[in-house]
Amino acid sequence: MKATKSWFVVNPKARTSTQMQHPAKFPEELVKRFVDFFTKEGSWVLDPFAGVGSTVAACKEIGRNSIGIELAREFVEIGSGAINEIEGSGQHHLLQGDSMQVMEIIDKHFNGQAPRFDYVITSPPYWNMLRKSRGGNDSVHKERAKKGLKQHYGDAVEDLGNIENFDEYIDSMGQLLGRLTPLLSDRAYLTIVVQNMRDIDGILRPIAWDLAKRLSEDYDLRQEMIWCQDNKRLGCWGYPSTYVSNVHHHYCLILQNRV
Numbered sequence: 001m002k003a004t005k006s007w008f009v010v011n012p013k014a015r016t017s018t019q020m021q022h023p024a025k026f027p028e029e030l031v032k033r034f035v036d037f038f039t040k041e042g043s044w045v046l047d048p049f050a051g052v053g054s055t056v057a058a059c060k061e062i063g064r065n066s067i068g069i070e071l072a073r074e075f076v077e078i079g080s081g082a083i084n085e086i087e088g089s090g091q092h093h094l095l096q097g098d099s100m101q102v103m104e105i106i107d108k109h110f111n112g113q114a115p116r117f118d119y120v121i122t123s124p125p126y127w128n129m130l131r132k133s134r135g136g137n138d139s140v141h142k143e144r145a146k147k148g149l150k151q152h153y154g155d156a157v158e159d160l161g162n163i164e165n166f167d168e169y170i171d172s173m174g175q176l177l178g179r180l181t182p183l184l185s186d187r188a189y190l191t192i193v194v195q196n197m198r199d200i201d202g203i204l205r206p207i208a209w210d211l212a213k214r215l216s217e218d219y220d221l222r223q224e225m226i227w228c229q230d231n232k233r234l235g236c237w238g239y240p241s242t243y244v245s246n247v248h249h250h251y252c253l254i255l256q257n258r259v
């Protein structure tokens with residue numbers, strides 16, 4: 001019952017120095033919470049925006065099978081090293097590739113004998129927000145720059161975080177996630193973790209809401225859950241001239257395969 005409450009707090013643990021190489025990792029605790037609820041031991045889980053493999057790592061720890069697909073080779077290498085060190089069970093692979101080609105990637109990996117995926121959990125690029133420095137002196141963006149850490153995922157044209165136009169980004173996300181349907185078990189659930197974001201012109205870009213609407217073309221939208229972070233530093237962004245809130249929550253869109 002607790003897992004069905006529509007909001008929850010997960011405070012990410014401090015990241016290791018290798019995990020810090022990725023600008024926007026989500027916590028394994030968050031993945032475990034959902035995977036535990038939506039799947040059984042031995043189920044197959046897919047993450048098409050796998051980053052440094054948090055989904056794969058969490059699935060290994062709790063005895064599911066998993067595949068993560070990530071465009072940036074550097075993140076695949078970091079993630080694969082860490083996953084190899086985890087003691088756990090099941091089959092786990094972090095694959096390098098463009099998830100627009102998800103069918104081909106999965107087919108090739110399993111030599112035409114791919115399992116059906118029982119659950120998808122993922123967090124895509126939040127549009128091109130990592131490329132837009134929005135904060136004052138102490139923003140995370142600026143701190144990462146000072147430490148010489150990556151502030152965005154990379155320059156590849158296939159990276160959905162590099163699309164300039166907002167509507168085009170929402171549509172590409174819809175296309176990519178829509179391509180997962182033939183790989184899924186009947187009535188499989190998906191959890192997409194996103195955030196609405198304030199653009200540099202001060203306008204809120206409703207990524208979560210627009211994406212929910214676009215994804216409803218291919219899936220049944222079942223629920224939204226709100227992941228709250230309660231250990232993030234507060235910033236004094238717009239004061240005293242502009243209203244700018246501290247956004248410490250993400251939307252977890254829960255969708256279901258129609259067939």
Ligand SMILES: C[S@@+](CC[C@H](N)C(=O)[O-])C[C@H]1O[C@@H](n2cnc3c(N)ncnc32)[C@H](O)[C@@H]1O
Binds near residue numbers: 026027097099126
């Ligand atoms: C928000 S991050 C995901 C982080 C991941 N949940 C983790 O914990 O490490 C989004 C990821 O999507 C990747 N990405 C962007 N476009 C992609 C594409 N077309 N195919 C596969 N991965 C892509 C980016 O390189 C980035 O690592």
